[in-house]
Amino acid sequence: MSDRTSRAKVLAQTTIVEERSLEGIGLHTGCKTKLTFRPAPANSGIRFFRTDLPGTPMIPARLGFVVATVRGTNLGLHEAKVHTVEHVLSAATGLGIDNLDILVTANEPPAMDGSALPFFQTLLQAGLKTFPEAPKRRLTIAEEVTYEDKGSTYRAVPCGHFEIDATLIHDHPLVPRLSFNFRMDSGGYAAQVAPARTFCFEHEVQFLKSQGLAQGGSLENAVVIGRDRFHTNAEGLRFPDEFVRHKILDLIGDLTLIGRSLFGVKIEAVRCGHAHNIEFAKRLNAAATKLRRQPAVAAEQR
Template sequence: MSTCQHTIARPVSVAGMGLHSGQRVHMRLLPAPAGHGIRFVRTDTPQPVEIPASHRYVSSTSHATVLARSGVAVGTVEHVMAALSGLAIDNCRIEINGPELPILDGSAEPLVSLLRDTAGRCSQEAERRYLQVTRPFAWEEGESSIMVEPFAGFKITCSIDFPHRLIRQQELVLTLNPRTFANRIAPARTFGFLEQIEMLRQNGLALGGSLENAVVLDRFGVLNEEGLRFADEFVRHKLLDCIGDLALLGHPMQGHVVVRKAGHTQHAAFVRALARQTDCWRLTKRPEAACPHRAQHPLPVLPAAPGLAAFRPVVIGKPAF
């Protein structure tokens, strides 16, 4: 069994603010040919600069994953990468007129809505090439560890441990397909601690952060009026970040990834190490006993998660076709 590559059916746009830069930007997602992969294009530079969504171009992982090429960067790529990977969209050109992708509501839900309800997905005349894990591989640093083992599908076990009464230890095990991603992972928002926000701002980070685009915690609880979307929203968002960072491998993964107490820096180090460890995986068009959901083309049509009804992405311009 094999599955074909997909791109989006029509271009879509969204405007918003960068979480760290605080800069307002427009982002356009465009269909791309088979084999193109995901590529970002900075359009506000004298010449457009194209940056492939690959671990080879990771330039910084401090509080977000930043890609750079020829001195031109595009920051906070992880949620867009997770949305595309989660919905099994292989090929897309992403134009952006600023240094950081819009944070929207801090989750991948607005992007999933935009891709699923407006852009649509279309199949292409080329087969996907999966990165199939053939032998276990483990990476460790301090308290963080990431390992991967063979699995017929794409599964992530993610665990976190924060000394906060609302978080503590949380673990989530999920076999991924577009439906589980859209339902259980995409709505989970990024989070931060009030006591750290001032320090981040002094370092030029979180300048666009607000209760509109992040869950903010003080010592006692959540400051957002909306509360939490899931009791374990924190580990769900970590899993979302992990999907986005793993997508920088450039191929959909077939394997079970076990992530403990990791963030963007650890994800990037793991991805680099795994890419080099060529005796632990192979590229294949026919993953063994692939999850049948992956072969089904229609994107899931799902009710909005609680609390999401008010958010509608800004779509600029009419679809070209």
């Protein structure tokens, strides 16, 4: 393959080749649910479809359709909602997928093992194809973008690749502070980020359940941080710093809602969570949109 061909492949939009499905229960709703990945045309982006509702309503995986960010990112359009979309979206971005239809038979994707790995592997098995006539839409910023609220801080700077440096800080002796730096490529994502599972603190479990959350949560799809030990399934922790890796997984999923390839930013995030991720994503999107409206840039960044 010539350099030119290889560059053209990297910069072209992608989708999957074949349809693939997964089944399980929703992490927060506890409902039985089946998710199907289906190839999508160029320039269609990532979209969810509720196949259990009349007319199979579509909900774009875009920032403008975020309706809630409590312990997960929920999308909605009119009456149709999809809860906890971030792990599925993170897997799609981990593979560099631009266009994808995601069909769900309930209001939440299956939790699987609480990580993005089952989704990543399923998408990988579905095969990838490119649209040579459709260049990737990339997120491009001209200068740093920052966001700060209630002790959480985010900073993005222009960069030739996509990198996240995340730090998690908790007032808890087992996980006082964890940091992880991740530079995106599919192999690295599969090995270092995708397997990291969702987690909560033991003292939160009853509260979450009383709020109607974590109804499908168990040690098969989450790690629970106890007062003096971790509660996990038989495999134990997958990484000593699994929690901060999961924060990166979630952030990648939430940033996917910008609807552009993230190659072009380096991000530092301290104490990130879904609500802040979405607010930061909106600022990034606004900065990139403003830049594209400048005539000199517009020709290159349509």
